[in-house]
Amino acid sequence: METTQFVLPNVWMGVGVVIALFAIFYYVGWVAAKKTTSEEDLYAAGFSIGPVTNGLGMGATWASLATFMGVIALIYKLQVPFVYLWIQWALSIPLLTLLYGTCLRRMKAFTPASFIKVRYGNQAAMVIIAWMCLSMIMYALGQMIGLGLAFEVLFGLPYKYALIIVGIATVGFITLGGMYGASYNAAFQMLVMTIALVVPMGAVMKAMGSSGWWFPPLAYGDMVPQMLEQIPTFFDMKYDYRWYFALIPAFTMGPIALPHLAMRVFTSSSVKNARWSVVWFILFLGLLFSGCYTAGFAGNYFTATTGNEIAKPDQTILILNVFYNPTLVAAFVIGGAVAAGMSTIGGNLMAIAGLIGSDLLGILAPKMEGRKKLRWGYLALGIGGIITILLAFNPPAFLVTSILWAFGLLATTTTPSILLGVWWKQANRMAMIITSVVCGLIYIIISPHVLSGIVVGKGLVAALGMSEAMLTVPLSFASFIVLSLIFNKMQIAAPSMEDKQMIDRIHGWGSDYDEKRYNGTIMPLIIVAVCVIIFIWGLQPW
Amino acid sequence: MKEKLYKKELFTTVLFIVILLIFGHSAQFFKLFPSAQGGSMWGFPIHYIIPILLGWFGLLVLTIIMAKVLNKLDDEMEQYIESIESGEGSQKNV
Numbered sequence: 001m002e003t004t005q006f007v008l009p010n011v012w013m014g015v016g017v018v019i020a021l022f023a024i025f026y027y028v029g030w031v032a033a034k035k036t037t038s039e040e041d042l043y044a045a046g047f048s049i050g051p052v053t054n055g056l057g058m059g060a061t062w063a064s065l066a067t068f069m070g071v072i073a074l075i076y077k078l079q080v081p082f083v084y085l086w087i088q089w090a091l092s093i094p095l096l097t098l099l100y101g102t103c104l105r106r107m108k109a110f111t112p113a114s115f116i117k118v119r120y121g122n123q124a125a126m127v128i129i130a131w132m133c134l135s136m137i138m139y140a141l142g143q144m145i146g147l148g149l150a151f152e153v154l155f156g157l158p159y160k161y162a163l164i165i166v167g168i169a170t171v172g173f174i175t176l177g178g179m180y181g182a183s184y185n186a187a188f189q190m191l192v193m194t195i196a197l198v199v200p201m202g203a204v205m206k207a208m209g210s211s212g213w214w215f216p217p218l219a220y221g222d223m224v225p226q227m228l229e230q231i232p233t234f235f236d237m238k239y240d241y242r243w244y245f246a247l248i249p250a251f252t253m254g255p256i257a258l259p260h261l262a263m264r265v266f267t268s269s270s271v272k273n274a275r276w277s278v279v280w281f282i283l284f285l286g287l288l289f290s291g292c293y294t295a296g297f298a299g300n301y302f303t304a305t306t307g308n309e310i311a312k313p314d315q316t317i318l319i320l321n322v323f324y325n326p327t328l329v330a331a332f333v334i335g336g337a338v339a340a341g342m343s344t345i346g347g348n349l350m351a352i353a354g355l356i357g358s359d360l361l362g363i364l365a366p367k368m369e370g371r372k373k374l375r376w377g378y379l380a381l382g383i384g385g386i387i388t389i390l391l392a393f394n395p396p397a398f399l400v401t402s403i404l405w406a407f408g409l410l411a412t413t414t415t416p417s418i419l420l421g422v423w424w425k426q427a428n429r430m431a432m433i434i435t436s437v438v439c440g441l442i443y444i445i446i447s448p449h450v451l452s453g454i455v456v457g458k459g460l461v462a463a464l465g466m467s468e469a470m471l472t473v474p475l476s477f478a479s480f481i482v483l484s485l486i487f488n489k490m491q492i493a494a495p496s497m498e499d500k501q502m503i504d505r506i507h508g509w510g511s512d513y514d515e516k517r518y519n520g521t522i523m524p525l526i527i528v529a530v531c532v533i534i535f536i537w538g539l540q541p542w
Numbered sequence: 543m544k545e546k547l548y549k550k551e552l553f554t555t556v557l558f559i560v561i562l563l564i565f566g567h568s569a570q571f572f573k574l575f576p577s578a579q580g581g582s583m584w585g586f587p588i589h590y591i592i593p594i595l596l597g598w599f600g601l602l603v604l605t606i607i608m609a610k611v612l613n614k615l616d617d618e619m620e621q622y623i624e625s626i627e628s629g630e631g632s633q634k635n636v
Contacts, residue, residue, distance in 0.1 A: 080590060084569040087597035091566035094605055098558055102612075218594075221585020235587045237573050244570045252566065271616065275609035282605050286598030293594060507551065508616060509544075510623040517548055 003311040008322060013331040014154045021192070021335050022169055025342065028185045029177030036178045039370060042377045043110040043354045045179040049267040053187045055280020058093050058264045060190035060343035062255075062281075063288055064139075065146040066403065068193060068340040073313035075296025076303075078460075079234050081243070083293050088247055090285055092255035093265065097278050099256065100422045101265035103506040105274050109266060111259045111354040112418050114362075119421045119499060120429040122363045127436050129355045131413040132259050135406040136355070137388065139260075140348035142403045144170075144392040147341040153315075154334060163392055171385030174346045175378060182346040183267055189339035190284055196336025198291040200321050200329050204298055207324040208305070217290030223301055230304030234297075242470070242537065243461065249534070250469035254407030257414035260347030263354060295320065345388070352384035353377055405447065408465030412472040413440035416480045424484075425500045425519040430493035431483035439476040443468050457542040470538030474531035481524045547619055554615065558608055565600040569593040 008014050040046050049057065067086075074082040093101075100112070109115050113132060117125035147170065148163035155162060174182060201216035205223070212219025227234055237244075255261060268274035299316035302323070303309055310316050318337070321330040357380035361373060368376070413436045420427040446456040447468050457467020488494045504513050572579050572589035581588040 083590070084567075084593060087569070087593050088566040090597050090601055091562055094562055094601065094608070095559070098555060098562070098608065098612075218584065218591075221591075224585050224587075235590050237569070237576075237579070237589065241570070241573050244567070244573050247567065248563065252563070272609075272613045275605075275612055279602065279605045279609055282598070282602045286602065290594060290598060508619045508623075510627075512544065512623060512626055514544065514548075 003309045008154065008318075008327065008330060008334070010327045010331075011154065011156065013327050014334050017331045017335040018151075018154065018338055021338060022173070024188065025173045025185050026176070028188065029173040029181040032177035032181030032184060035180050037374075039110070039358060039373055039377060040108075041180060042178040042374060043350070043358055044108070044263070045183045045267045047105075047108065047267065048269050049183050049277075050269055051273045051276035052280050053183060054264060054268055054273070054277035056187035056190040056284055057183045057267075057343075058261070058277060058281040059284040059288060060186035060193065060339075061260055061264055061347035062089065062092060062344075063190070063193065063285065063340060064344035065143050065150075065337060065341040067288065067292055068197065068337045069146070069314045069317065071292050072296045072299060072316045075293065076299045076310065076313040076316050079231075079238075079300070080236065081238050083296070084244065085247060085251065086289060086292065088252055089255065090282060090289065091252050092258070093261055093281050094278050095252070096256050096258075096262055097265050097274055100418055101262060102271045102274055103422050104262070105266050105268060105271050106506050106508065107502075110263070110358045111266075111351060112257060112262050112414070113259065113355055113359040115421065116417060117359060117363065118502060119427075120417070120432050124417070124429055124433050124436075125359060125363060127433055128414055128417060129360055131410065131436065131440060132257075132355055133352060135410050136259065136348045136351050137391070138406045139403055140345050140352070140384075140388045141391050141395055143341045143345045143348070144388050145395060147338065147345075148392060150334065150337055150341070160393060163389065167385070167389035167392065170342055170345055171349070171382065171389065174342075174349050175382045175385065178378075178381070179263070179267060179350055182350050183264075186343045186346060189343040190288075192339040193336040193343075194284065194288050194291070196333045196339070197288060197295065197317065200325050200333055201291060201294050201298065203329070204320050204324045205294070208298065208301060216294045217287060220294055220297060223297070227297070227301050227304060231300055234300060242540075242542075243466070246461070246466040246470050246538075249411055249473035250408045250464065250466045251404065253415050253473055254409070254411035254469075257410045257418055258407075259351040259355060260344075263347070263351060345385075349381055349384050349388070353381035356380040356384070402449070402464055405449065405463065405465040408469035408473070409440060409443055411469055412443045412476045413437075415473075416477045420477075420480055420484075420524075422503065422506065423518055424481075424524060425495055425503055425517075426484050426488055426521070426524075427480070428484035428487045428493055428495065430487050431480050434483060435476050435480040439472045439479065442475070443472040446471070456538075461542055467538065467542045471535055474534040474538070478528045478531035478535070481528050485521065485524075543622055547615070547622060550615060550618075554611055558604070561604055562601070565596045565604060568596045568600075 036042050071086050104115050113125050113129050116128045147166045151162035151166045152159045198216055202213045206213035210220050210223050265274050295317045310319055321333045357377035361376055417432045444450050448455045448462045455462055461467045501513050503518055579589040583591050
């Protein structure tokens with residue numbers, strides 16, 4: 001079997017497409033910079049983004065280089081189970097919006113940590129800011145390394161020079177435009193990446209002999225029989241049932257707490273528009289994701305029918321386009337990959353800036369005047385970007401091993417704090433801090449990335465954080481609830497009347513306070529019982 | 543009225559969480575009941591295409607319903623709050 005590597009026949013076409021895209025990103029950033037005069041503008045685009053633009057922006061922020069390249073590689077290697085893993089990512093923003101997004105939009109929070117600060121106090125906020133910054137750096141680092149590698153291939157430059165060029169160019173337009181620029185650029189980037197992924201796949205499918213080329217995301221069914229002849233196991237539901245269930249604690253619960261996704265909800269022009277943004281998000285993301293599955297399928301089909309093995313599965317989409325499409329189309333697909341990486345870095349850096357420049361600074365220097373805070377915000381945005389570039393030169397192995405692993409960490413440390421904080425008046429500050437720190441450390445310790453001698457689960461399941469999350473996510477919810485009940489009984493850090501009134505207010509009750517609302521104990525205890533069952537299940541050998 | 547609105551908020555939230563999880567994780571159904579994996583649709587094995595469709599169009603329809611139902615609930619809550627505040631205002635005037 002021959003191995004195929006990606007080589008763009010005409011490099012200058014690729015360079016031209018990338019330069020044209022950067023020109024547009026900078027123009028949008030420059031226009032947006034003129035609109036940014038306050039913290040609300042910098043971190044939340046003045047709470048003014050409409051549903052369609054925001055839906056596109058949500059899709060772009062969520063869909064990263066991993067969607068464009070990584071998942072296709074995983075489908076190429078591991079086939080259908082990874083399609084299932086990817087499908088459930090679409091739940092992130094609908095669940096986030098339903099469970100707390102609209103509540104926090106009502107209080108005009110910039111990040112979820114802004115809520116944690118008000119609900120649980122400064123110490124708790126610092127714990128959550130630390131976890132969120134770690135996850136955002138892991139996320140942005142993965143994207144930055146991916147972009148550096150893409151530019152290395154495209155320009156034929158050594159990785160370090162490619163990284164400096166793409167890194168500074170990317171951080172520049174994001175810092176220039178703030179959240180206004182990030183929002184409008186993300187909407188544009190979503191259009192670019194969707195067109196670049198889906199449309200050329202139609203031509204690839206036509207060349208492969210499929211009659212469904214007119215709608216690549218769903219019309220490649222006629223290629224299935226030939227695929228099954230070559231790879232009979234492609235559609236097999238490998239792994240046991242627990243693997244599929246573990247997707248919920250590891251990968252559904254984690255993204256709920258991703259600050260860069262939450263910030264997209266907060267930029268909405270109203271609470272109601274935030275909900276309509278979710279509808280557009282699902283429409284656009286579904287199209288993009290389904291295009292990914294098609295590309296993953298086509299990569300396998302390509303190998304099975306032509307005998308060409310793809311040397312670097314990350315490059316599947318690029319190789320298919322170089323192999324079957326004209327150079328200009330292949331160059332545009334590179335543009336799509338670049339857009340995918342940039343939109344996510346934009347979201348990550350905005351989140352880091354919000355967490356450091358607004359939330360952390362609000363704790364350390366609460367009386368700082370608005371204009372000065374704005375300058376610090378820009379500084380945090382730029383410094384966050386430079387740190388990401390510097391880390392990408394020689395990345396610590398544990399930071400890039402798996403971005404997906406960080407989702408389980410967030411599900412353990414942060415999701416319970418936000419959800420119980422919003423929906424349960426008895427959620428206790430001390431219980432939150434202890435649970436977040438202890439369960440987060442347990443998650444890190446039992447994963448294979450730090451202490452390889454103490455691991456729960458094995459292989460990919462452990463590397464992705466699935467076996468760890470099956471233990472620490474239910475442990476975190478259960479211990480938070482139980483400790484809250486105990487501490488409240490002992491009058492340790494019990495929620496104040498102000499905390500409780502805030503909960504009613506963010507749910508839309510205004511000044512109509514009712515002590516009984518969101519204050520039960522039966523439902524939390526049922527959750528504890530369910531968590532104990534999942535925890536015991538997770539303890540069984542993988 | 544407020545008790546009814548509160549229960550409605552909790553009920554709709556729990557209901558939508560459950561349906562969202564079912565639509566986003568529908569592949570689990572085929573793993574739990576392997577006999578359901580038999581058929582095909584549009585040329586694809588049913589256990590492949592159904593999760594993709596539910597994860598896209600299923601969620602799309604559900605989020606439209608969510609937006610309509612929850613926005614209506616917001617309107618009802620706003621009306622309730624306004625009625626309380628106007629009641630308080632008229633009492634003060636008296």
